[in-house]
Amino acid sequence: MMAKSEIELKNFFIFSSSYESKEGEEYNKVLYYYPPTDDINTQVNNVGLVEAIIKFTGNFKPSGPLNSLHTLKKRQLYFEPEPNYWMVITINLPFINKGSNESTVVEYIEEDVHDTIYKAVLKQAYAMYRLFSGTYTSTEREYSITALRNKFEHFYTAYLKTLNLSNCDILNVFSGIHFLPLDKQNFLNVQCFINALECNYPIIEYVSFLFNDSLIWSGIEPDDTQIIYQYLISTLLPANIETELQGGSIPRNPSSPFASLHYGRFITGPTNLKTAHTIGKVPKIFLNNEANPSVYYFIVYRALNATICLFVNGGVDLTVELFKELDAFMGQRLSSIASDIGEYCTRSIIPPSSSDTSPRFIYFNKLNLAYKSTIHLDNRQSGNVSCGKELVQIMADMNSRKESLSFAGETIVKTMNDYWVVGKVSNLREFYVALQHKNASLIDISGLLGKIVGNSLIIWEIYDMMDVIDCVNSIRPQNCINVAQGLYVLSLLFLL
DSSP, X not given: OOOBOOOEEEEEEEEETTOOOOTTOGGGGEEEEEOTTSOHHHHHHHHHHHHHHHHHHHTTOTTSOOOEEEOSSEEEEXXXXXXXXXXXXXXXXXXXXXXXXXXXXXXXXGGGSOHHHXXXXXXXXXXXXXXXXXXXXXXXXXXXHHHHHHHHHHHHHHHHHTOOGGGOOHHHHHXXXXXXXXXXXXXXXXXXXXXXXXXXXXXXXXEEEEETTEEEEEOSOHHHHHHHHHHIIIIIHHHHHHHHHTTTTSOSSOSOTTSOOOOEEESSBOSOTTTOSXXXXXXXXXXXXXTSOEEEEEEEEEETTEEEEEEEETTSOOOHHHHHHHHHHHHHHHHHHHHHHHHHHHHHOOOOOOOTTSOEEEEEETTTTEEEESSBSSSSOOSOBSSOHHHHHHHHHHHHTGGGGTTEEEEXXXXXXXXXXXEEEETTEEEEEEEEOTTOOHHHHHHHXXXXXXXXXXXXXXXXHHHHHHHHHTOOHHHHHHHHHHHHHHHHHTTO
16 A cells, blocks of 8 residues: 655745845745744745745736745645734645656655645744734734834744644634534533622633533633633643643642542643742733733643633733642632533533444534534544545535635545545535445435434524524623533534
8 A cells, every 4th residue: 555645844934024125135025934843034035935936926816915826746725814014834745656666757746735734834824924923013002113023033933833733624724613512501600600609809810611622601702702712722721631640630649638628730830739939930912802802811720521721811920829729729619510510521511423324514603703513523623534535625625615616515526435524515514424325326315414404493583583682672792602611512412
């Protein structure tokens, strides 16, 4: 069997087209370049070539910027996050060596690299930087171009190491949020806990609550929730799993056998409150970047499988005493809530079928950024999927062509190994399903899909009604999201 190479990152760089450089000073346009092993001439040449391509193609497409450049061996994608700032990523296409040793032919597989997916990777790289450092323009304006270069070096050098381009797929395009539906009692417990926390500590302006990798509540705007959620499940929480498995959050010697167990600990902040003399590492983040950027301390506290994120005004002086008070207030309460939610999930959440012939689907609702996938076995995009990657690639192809379907439509594809892949778009909802039926016809698949999706369409209409109610009553979008969770999961039950 012929081995296929992996998708690899060739280079990644950021440059500013606003600098009028003199001959011999072209390197001033280069703000960040990876890999650093490329000499300065290579960096300048690559940036100059990209800038020339963008300017040249702009004469033929004045309505919008260039998105990508396809060559035999590489794919280059462009993104202008802010005026005159360009992010560029170059990817080596995977290939297969065909033929004997004497006459080997290299075949590059262009269809494995989708523009929409890796353009989404670029956008997420910008959004993640903006979360922790603000916009490029504000950094250069408030500090200097040198400070901006230093921030790029510090952030992107570490960030690029976390990218696994081979595992990127349609979920990168959605960058959705996985919600956890709760019964009314558990949800009320969560809401009361959050309200009590905000009332007792007015410096806490917003709160988000997660259980495992699923969101239960968020008080911040959806766009900010989206990127913070991705940061938590892909970077921060996985880095702390080893500590939890070793019992780092569990008290080994409780003071009394009758005392309530306290499993809480700070993930950002002092690691050991008994011996802490400083608050430790508490990152500052930028929220509401599109309208009115504000700086907040990002305090993350975890007990069992529950994670609570506290957004504290950046102008407040944090002290060790404050963290001790928060720990005393949250520890036992959050441990009890997490235990109750865990018991509820064990009783009520139905795991997806593991049968090879069961339908596998991905659902995304752009209105509330919610997604559900029985194809991906975790939310961290580790490449752990329940079907062949070629089926996920077909779904990505459908997603890239959804504009041709306008407001609503359907696409059906049959593969060589008797799989049927169906993509439906309706009212800002996208639904992709993979079915395996050897002797089915197109009519049979359409009928089967109608049975699977038909019942959920009623729930989608209810969502539209809730959107209208949201506008009339001026309810914040994230509140509407949580009210709709029960309906969302009900609709998915028809798909299992």
